[in-house]
Amino acid sequence: MSREIVEPIEKYGLSQKARKKTLFSRIGIVGCGLEGQNIARFAAYNGIEVVFIELTKEKIDKAISNITRALDNRIENWGLTSSEKKAILGRIKGTKNYEALKDCEFIVEAIRRDDSGRRSSETRKDIFKRIESVVSKDCIIATNTTSVIITELASELEHKERCISLHFMVASHEARIVEVVKGLYTTDEVYERVSQFVKLINRRVIPVEESVGLVSIRMFITMLNEACDILMEGVAEKDGINTLTEVGFGMRFGIFALADILGLEKIARWGENLFDEFGHEKYKPSPLIKRLVRAKRLGIETGEGFFRYDENDKRIDDSILKNISK
Numbered sequence: 001m002s003r004e005i006v007e008p009i010e011k012y013g014l015s016q017k018a019r020k021k022t023l024f025s026r027i028g029i030v031g032c033g034l035e036g037q038n039i040a041r042f043a044a045y046n047g048i049e050v051v052f053i054e055l056t057k058e059k060i061d062k063a064i065s066n067i068t069r070a071l072d073n074r075i076e077n078w079g080l081t082s083s084e085k086k087a088i089l090g091r092i093k094g095t096k097n098y099e100a101l102k103d104c105e106f107i108v109e110a111i112r113r114d115d116s117g118r119r120s121s122e123t124r125k126d127i128f129k130r131i132e133s134v135v136s137k138d139c140i141i142a143t144n145t146t147s148v149i150i151t152e153l154a155s156e157l158e159h160k161e162r163c164i165s166l167h168f169m170v171a172s173h174e175a176r177i178v179e180v181v182k183g184l185y186t187t188d189e190v191y192e193r194v195s196q197f198v199k200l201i202n203r204r205v206i207p208v209e210e211s212v213g214l215v216s217i218r219m220f221i222t223m224l225n226e227a228c229d230i231l232m233e234g235v236a237e238k239d240g241i242n243t244l245t246e247v248g249f250g251m252r253f254g255i256f257a258l259a260d261i262l263g264l265e266k267i268a269r270w271g272e273n274l275f276d277e278f279g280h281e282k283y284k285p286s287p288l289i290k291r292l293v294r295a296k297r298l299g300i301e302t303g304e305g306f307f308r309y310d311e312n313d314k315r316i317d318d319s320i321l322k323n324i325s326k
């Protein structure tokens with residue numbers, strides 16, 4: 001009886017060099033505050049494994065808890081099933097160890113502000129270097145900031161060409177757009193790969209040139225400052241202005257409600273950054289915003305801002321500005 005010969009077939013297939021990898025099967029996120037949580041949720045919802053880095057176990061647990069609550073809200077509004085929620089959470093892992101990023105194909109820096117309230121360029125540069133020390137040379141490194149130029153962040157890396165900037169519109173799940181910014185060193189290949197990632201998570205690419213504030217923040221700050229001026233001048237009441245922007249302009253939440261979601265302290269910093277960059281008074285934060293920040297009424301984060309909120313972030317009272325705006 002002749003002996004059966006078993007021969008491996010791998011050598012007849014594509015070479016390892018020519019063999020294509022699955023596009024973005026695993027991504028990393030450094031910093032899992034509101035922005036990082038939303039990016040993790042979007043990616044995991046679309047079947048991508050996510051590993052995020054946080055400084056402490058408490059912050060990791062808080063991020064997972066917030067993501068879980070966001071998914072529960074979608075279930076309540078018939079936008080998700082319990083089994084889908086379980087699958088999404090199963091794709092998200094948190095850790096304090098940067099080594100966990102080594103198998104990622106794409107990493108987004110989305111750090112919170114530090115205790116002084118700042119997220120400096122130097123801090124971000126250090127994070128970029130730390131990421132580069134553990135990932136492969138093909139891994140794309142991105143920042144989600146709108147206030148720092150990606151060319152500056154990439155300038156001290158060995159592989160500058162892999163770096164790119166993108167900005168997720170995280171205030172609303174329905175805002176399916178992402179601003180994508182190509183830096184001085186960014187290659188066309190990296191830009192195309194990131195654009196494919198954006199499409200993979202069911203969002204649309206908005207190409208933007210390098211500029212502090214990009215498009216979204218520059219327009220938002222200008223509109224919010226004007227709304228504050230109108231309120232302080234007594235031209236219209238707060239609810240009327242908010243409703244006009246919500247219904248009349250088709251904004252998902254209205255200008256003041258959106259400001260509360262984004263955080264008034266963050267908005268004040270955006271305005272100062274834009275004023276420092278361009279020197280135009282239209283970007284300088286409104287005195288009303290500064291007054292709210294000084295009173296620690298920072299929006300949903302603290303339960304009070306332009307409006308008042310309960311523990312589930314639901315608006316409960318519209319009278320918060322009666323004395324502040326006079």
